[in-house]
Structures are given as C-alpha cells and as structure tokens.
Amino acid sequence: MMIARLKNANKIYETQAGKFTALANCNLELYEGELLLIIGPSGSGKTTLLSLLGCLINPTEGTLEIDGKNVDDLPDKEMAKVRLDTIGFVFQQFNLLAPLTAAENVAFPLKMRNMKTAEIKQKTEEALKKVNISEHKHKLPKQLSGGQQQRVAIARALVTDPKIILCDEPTASLDKHSLEIVMKELKELAEGGKAVAVVTHDPRLMEYADRVIEVENGIVNEVNKQTIN
Numbered sequence: 603m604m605i606a607r608l609k610n611a612n613k614i615y616e617t618q619a620g621k622f623t624a625l626a627n628c629n630l631e632l633y634e635g636e637l638l639l640i641i642g643p644s645g646s647g648k649t650t651l652l653s654l655l656g657c658l659i660n661p662t663e664g665t666l667e668i669d670g671k672n673v674d675d676l677p678d679k680e681m682a683k684v685r686l687d688t689i690g691f692v693f694q695q696f697n698l699l700a701p702l703t704a705a706e707n708v709a710f711p712l713k714m715r716n717m718k719t720a721e722i723k724q725k726t727e728e729a730l731k732k733v734n735i736s737e738h739k740h741k742l743p744k745q746l747s748g749g750q751q752q753r754v755a756i757a758r759a760l761v762t763d764p765k766i767i768l769c770d771e772p773t774a775s776l777d778k779h780s781l782e783i784v785m786k787e788l789k790e791l792a793e794g795g796k797a798v799a800v801v802t803h804d805p806r807l808m809e810y811a812d813r814v815i816e817v818e819n820g821i822v823n824e825v826n827k828q829t830i831n
C-alpha cells in the first residue's frame with residue numbers, strides 16, 4: 603500500500619545569494635513493504651528529499667501525502683504529530699544518548715509519550731529482540747560496536763511502530779560485516795510491511811533495494827537496478 607506521495611514537489615531554499623532549488627518537480631511514491639534506496643552525488647538533494655518524506659520540512663510548492671492525508675499545509679504542531687505517529691528515523695551517527703543504556707535509549711520515545719511502565723518494558727523488549735540486540739540491552743552506547751549501536755538506533759526507530767522508517771547514510775560509519783547485519787535488519791523490516799527509505803552513497807547497498815531512485819541536481823529519476831548491477 604502507498605504510504606507517502608510527493609506530487610510535483612519543489613523545495614526552494616532562500617540563501618544570501620538568492621533562491622536555490624534543491625528539489626525540482628519531484629514525483630515520488632513510497633510503499634509499505636519496500637526498501638527504497640535513494641542515491642546520488644553529494645549536494646544533489648537526497649537529504650532534502652528524505653526531510654520532506656519525514657515531515658521535517660515542507661515543500662515550497664506541490665503536495666505531500668502521508669498515509670492518505672495531505673500534510674504539507676498542516677500547522678507545525680500537527681505536522682509534528684504525524685511525524686511522531688508515522689515515522690522513525692535512523693542516522694549515520696546513531697545519535698544514541700550516551701548516559702542511557704541500550705534499553706533506556708529504545709524506551710525513550712515511549713517515555714516521552716507517557717506510556718505505562720509495563721507497556722514500555724514490553725515494547726522495548728520486543729524492539730530489541732527484533733534487531734537481535736537483547737543480550738546487550740544493559741550496556742551503554744560506548745560499550746557497543748558501531749553495528750550494535752546502529753541496531754539499537756533501529757530498535758529505537760521502530761519501538762513506536764511507525765509505518766515509515768527513514769535512514770540517512772545508516773551504514774556510513776560501519777565496517778562491511780556490520781553493514782551487512784544492519785541492511786539485513788532493515789530489509790527484514792521492509793519485508794514485515796514497513797516502508798523503508800535509505801539515503802546512501804554506497805553502491806554496496808544496491809543489492810538490498812527493491813527500488814532505486816537517483817537524485818541529480820535536484821531532479822529525481824527511477825533507476826533500473828539491472829543496468830547498475
């Protein structure tokens with residue numbers, strides 16, 4: 603099922619040098635059950651595209667639909683609610699809170715929602731288990747490898763059961779072995795019904811993708827995977 607759609611979307615940044623079109627006339631659909639890879643050179647507009655899909659910024663023109671609803675014209679507060687309810691984020695640098703254990707990091711988004719302690723515990727355990735990191739749950743981030751930290755970050759992104767998981771260079775800080783584990787986890791989440799979108803420079807991620815799009819100078823094009831592999 604389609605979960606997000608950008609229609610004729612432009613993103614224009616106002617800079618001191620004038621207007622800059624970071625994304626031009628973008629049409630993109632994101633579906634549940636797929637892992638979408640977003641590739642393209644540095645500065646081409648990939649993060650801008652991910653930020654639009656993540657309801658972090660609004661398109662300057664055009665529309666953004668999330669889960670069947672137009673969200674581009676919502677007030678900030680309501681946009682934030684859509685983001686909290688629908689979207690999980692995973693970043694290159696993991697962004698775990700250093701003084702908290704793995705389990706406490708994963709529980710954090712649920713605590714922010716004032717969920718009951720027993721429910722928090724149960725959902726946290728489930729999320730840790732899903733990415734096979736339960737045995738490390740009492741460790742602090744600095745006691746974990748990069749790959750393990752990224753799996754904790756994925757558990758934190760999925761503990762609220764979002765329909766969309768957006769990842770910005772999730773494997774950039776990882777060695778080959780951890781990259782494979784993290785991409786397998788993300789692929790499994792997609793197979794389980796999540797819509798997973800991953801921005802990357804790394805051609806090794808291509809094999810995990812159901813669909814690949816390329817952003818170049820703010821223009822989005824679908825890529826035929828066969829011609830690249």
Ligand SMILES: Nc1ncnc2c1ncn2[C@@H]1O[C@H](COP(=O)(O)OP(=O)(O)OP(=O)(O)O)[C@@H](O)[C@H]1O
Nearest residue numbers: 615616617622624643644645646647648649650651
């Ligand atoms: N807030 C902003 N204000 C002005 N210009 C911006 C802003 N954010 C991004 N840009 C510009 O928009 C273009 C696209 O940026 P974006 O971060 O989307 O690219 P990217 O493909 O993710 O790059 P990278 O791979 O290097 O992270 C760049 O030229 C960037 O300088």
